Amino acid sequence: MTTLESLRADENALAPHYSRFGVADRLLLSAHSHQAWPDVAEEGLLEAFADAARDIDDKWERAFAKADELRAGFRALLSDPHGDYALGVNTHELVIRFLSAIGLRSRPRLVTTGGEFHTLRRQLARLEEEGVEVVRVPVDPVPTLAERVAAEAGSNTAAVLVSAVLFETAQLVPGLTHLAEACRGRSVELLVDAYHALGAVPFSLHELGLTNAWVVGGGYKYLQLGEGNCFLRLPAHAQELRPVVTGWYAEFGALADRQRPDRVAYATGGDRFAGATYDPSSHYRGVRVQRFFVEHGLTPEFLRSVSQHQVGLLAQRFDDLGLPADVISRDRETPLELVGGFLSLRSPSAGDLRRRLAERGVRTDSRGSYLRFGPAPYLSDAQLEVAMTTLSKVVSG
Template identity: 65%
Template sequence: MIAPAELAAHYSRFRVCERLLLTGHSHQAWPDVARDAVIEAWDDAASEVDRKWERAAAKGDRLRAGVRTLLDDPGSEVALAASTHDLVVRFLSALDLGRRPRLVTTDGEFHSARRQLARLAEAGLDVVRVPAGPVESLAERLAAEVDDRTAAVVVSSVLFETSRLVPGLDQLAAACERRGAELLVDAYHQLGVVPLSLPRAGLAEAWVVGGGYKYLQLGEGNCFLRVPPHAAGLRPVVTGWYAEFGDLAGAPPGGVAYAAGAAFAGATYDPTSHYRAARALDFFDEHGLTPEALRERSLHQRGLLVEAFDELDLPDDLATRDREAPAEAFGGFLAVLSDRAAQLQEGLAAAGVHTDSRSRHLRFGPAPYVTDEQLRAAMTALGEVARRLG
C-alpha cells in the first residue's frame, strides 16, 4: 500500500502534514478528490436541475456497491440515510414490538442506539442493558438474555469507547435465530479498519448498520443499513416515499405498498454526500486501500502508539491502557484510561494534537496518511501534558 507520507499529499485541504490529526476513529480527513465531488454535485444540479436525480442515483448505487464489497455480501439489500439513527428507527419500526416487547443491548453502545433505546424503555418497552465488560463473554451473556419475548438484540462489533472487538457474534446470531429474534450489528467502528466478511463471521442473517464518517473517509450523510435476506416482506412503519419506487410488493386492500428490495428506503435528500462517497470509494480502489491493507497499517500504527505510550512510564493512576488483550483484539484506535481524560485531551489540543475523549477513555485514532514520526510526536506531547497535570 502507498506509504503514509506519499498518501498524505492527497489530503492537502485537510493539511494532514501540518497537523497531528489523531481523530481517525471519529473523523478522518477526506481526500482532495472529495472536494471535486462536491463541485460535481453542484454542477449537475445547475445543469440538469430536477433531472439531476438520475445522476445522483448512480452515486447512491456506487455507495451501495461499496458497502456490499466491505461486507463481502454482493447480493444484499442496502438502505441509505443521513444517519445511523434514522436507519435504527426504520429497523425498530419493522419489529412486532406488541408481541415481542423486549430489546436486548449493552451499556457500551454508541449514542444513536443508546439514547433511542433508553427512550423506548421510558415508553414502556422492556430494554435489557447487559454490561459490555468483560467483552470476552459479552456475546454469550447477550445470548442468555434472548427469550421468546425478545424482538431484537442491538450490539456493536467494535466498542466505541474501548476499541475492543466483540468476539462470538456468530454464536449470538445463532441464539437469535433459534428464538426468532433479530440481530442488529453496529459495524461503524469496524468497517475501513478491520475486515468484515458476513459469511465468514456467521452473520449472513444479521442486520448491519454503519456509516462513512469515520474510517471510510466518506464524510457525513453516508450511513447504511444492510437488510438480511429473511427480512424480505417486512413492512417498516417508519419509511420514506422512495419505498414505493419500482415494482410494488403486495399490500392489504387499500393499504400501503412497498417496492421489492426498497422497503427501508428514505425520501428526498441532499445527494452531495453520495457524490463525495462515490469519489472517495474510487480513490480507495485506485490506491489499494483495501480492508486487508488498512488493517495491516492500523495494527502497525496502533502498535507504535502502544510502544511509545509504554515508554512514557506514566503512573497508572494518571494514565494507563488495557494490557490484557492481544493487538488483534482491538479495532483502530488506542484508548488510554484516565480519570483526567478530558484534561489530557485539552492539553493535547493546546499542543496541536487532535484527539478526543469519552468518559475515562482518551482516544488516539491514527489514519493511513499519518506517519510514524507524527505518532511519536503525539505521544511525546502526551508525556509533557501528563507530567504537567501530575
C-alpha cells in the first residue's frame, strides 16, 4: 500500500506508474488543472476500442455498464451511495441542463460569487444580457462568503451557484451547511461546484449538509480521469423537475404519460438529466483510473494528507526565498488547512512568470494575477523544491 513517506522520497513510489507522462523527469506543477494519467489509462482506451471493433453498435451495453461504474466511483467520492448522477462531457453542459429545469421565468434571479470559474462566469453574464438578474457577491472576506450569499437568496431567487474551493486562490469556502439550510428554507436551488475539491479535499456530501443540493464536478483535474468525465449529482426533488435541455437518452426507460400524451416523457434517476450519443472511451479510461486509485489506496483522506504536505512544502520554500512582495507574494492569513490542492501566488506579472518558468521546464499556470503551483502525488519533495528554486531564478533574472 502506498505510504506518505514513499511519495516524499527522491524516487517517488507512484512515479513509475506514470511512465508515459514522464513525471519523474518533468516538473509538472499544473496538476490542479490537468494531472498526468497513470499508464493503466491506456488499458481503458484499448478496451473501448476492442469492444467497438468486436460489437459494432452492440457495444453500448458494455459502454453503459462502464458509465454505471463511473457513477459508482463518483458516489464513493461524495460518500453518497444512493445518489442519482447524470454524466456529461463537461460541467458546462450539465449546468445548462440544471438551469433549464429551475423555472427562471417565475424567479428570474441567480446569486453567485465573484470568484467562479469562467464557464459559469461567462454563461451567467450572457443570461444577464437576456434579462436574468445575476447577483455576484464579492469573495472577500471568504470566511463570511457563504453567509453573505445566503443573505442575497431571496424569495425571487431561482438558484444559488457557488464553488466549494475557489479556483484562483485555492481557499475552501466555509459555511456551506448554513447556505444549504438557508436555500432550502426559501425553496431556492443550490448548486455547488466541487471540481477543485474532489481528489484534493474530502467532500462528504451529507456531512456537509448538502443532501438537498446539486453538485457538479469531474475528473480532469485531481482525479486523473482525463477529459469527458463530469457529473451532476441530483437531489431527490430533481425527479419532480422537467429540464428543457436534455438529449434522447433522457427518455430511456421512461413510460409515456397516458394522461398527457402531448408532454415529453422523462426517465427516472440520473437519466432524467441525460444527454445524447457520446464518446464512451472517456468512461473506459476513467473507470480504469478509478480502479487504480483503489488498488493503491489513494483515498480522499490519504490524498488530502499528501496534498497538505506538498502545498505546505511549496509555501515554506517560497517563504524561504524572501522574494520582494511587490513582485510576488502569497496569502499568509489563511491557514493551510483551509487551502485546497494548489499554492496560489499573487503577482502583477503572473502570466510572464508562468511563461518564463515553462522555458526552464517548470509547468505551472496563471489566472489573471494569480500564479498557481499544483503538486501531485507522483511528484517527490525534491522536485517541488527544484520548482521553487527555479521561481527564484526567474524572478531574480
